[in-house]
Amino acid sequence: MGTLERPAFGTPNYETFIYEKSNDGVATITLNRPDRLNSFSRPMGVEFKHVWERVKWDDDVKVVVLQAAGDRAFSTGADVKEGGWADPTISPFDWDDPGESLGPKQNKMWKPMICAVHGMCAAGAFYWVNEADIVICSEDAQFFDPHVTFGMVAAVEPTGLLGRIPYAEIMRMALLGNDERIGAETALRIGLVSEITTRQGLWPRAHELAAIVAQKPLVALQGTVKAVWEARDLPPSIATKMTLSYPQIGNRVAQEGLERSTVPKAKWKLR
Incomplete structure (x- = not known):
């Protein structure tokens, strides 16, 4: 049986996030659209599909940390000013789910991912949180889902939370929309996150946990x-x-x- 030829990914210059790899087996992806509150766009989806495949085939990477630049938000979901994710020019039954591009699990990337959340984490940002294996947050983290406030069905993101937090907590967040946010202490209590840090200590702590995990086979x-x-x-x-x-x-x-x-x-x- 011949040796499997691994894809060549080169060193692409990602425009929507920063990709870094350290010598301890940890790759760090930093969402880098702080002026847009790190909201995702279709170009970001294309880049995430590429980076998940890249991580999957890189034996030097054992764990991924996902974090976000800027002071205000981890991510606020789809960039509505760029038209959101849905394409109004095609049949709604031809729309794809953003998670098919953004999430590691949907891209068959089975290396652990740690999410480090600060500031606002809203709506489509849960595509990442829902597929994370460990989620930690800083004291200023605020989790919420504004879909119903804007007359939109909250479905995919809340459903992705099933099995992670209690149904009653999911529905409270989905139905109250913009009128209530889950703070860090509540997120810890309901199991949405497993640890709270200071804002300054968030990224170092995420990397510390990742480096510990990366020591395993x-x-x-x-x-x-x-x-x-x-x-x-x-x-x-x-x-x-x-x-x-x-x-x-x-x-x-x-x-x-x-x-x-x-x-x-x-x-x-x-x-």
Whole structure:
């Protein structure tokens, strides 16, 4: 069997975000449209599809951190001043879901992603939050979904939150629209985020967590992410049976050449 030829991605100059890779196995994507509150556009969607494929095939990258430039917002969703995402010139049944471009899971990229949220995180920004494996935020974070306020059905983003936070919290956010925002402490209480930091400490903390995760074998990380993510769609008893195949396949690959007794003991922290 021949060796799989990996795609060549070069060093593209992304216009909607900054892509950086460090020597500790962490790639950082920084949304870089602060003048537009880091809202996404179709050009951003094209660039995200490219970067997820790039990360997928780069064995030097084990974990991705997604963060955002500027002081006001992580992201406020689709850029409505650029016409939003939907194309009014074609049939609504031909529209595509932004998540097909923006999200790592929908692009079959199974390396862990950590979201570092500050400021406003609204509407379509949940495409990223919903597909993140770890979400942390700074003290100024505000989560909300304004769709119904503007006469739009809130559907895809709230549905993506199922399994992450309680139904009642999802519906409260979706139905109250612009009249209420979820602050950092409430986000922590309902499980939307797992940690709160200062604004200054947000990015360093996200990278610190990513670097810790990146010390683990890549196949073990990918298998864990894929198994648990796909199990969310299954009844518990079936999920338990189906996910057994992942360690059956992945453990042998991940542990090849790894002597368990030589793995250094971690200086663990209590959370």
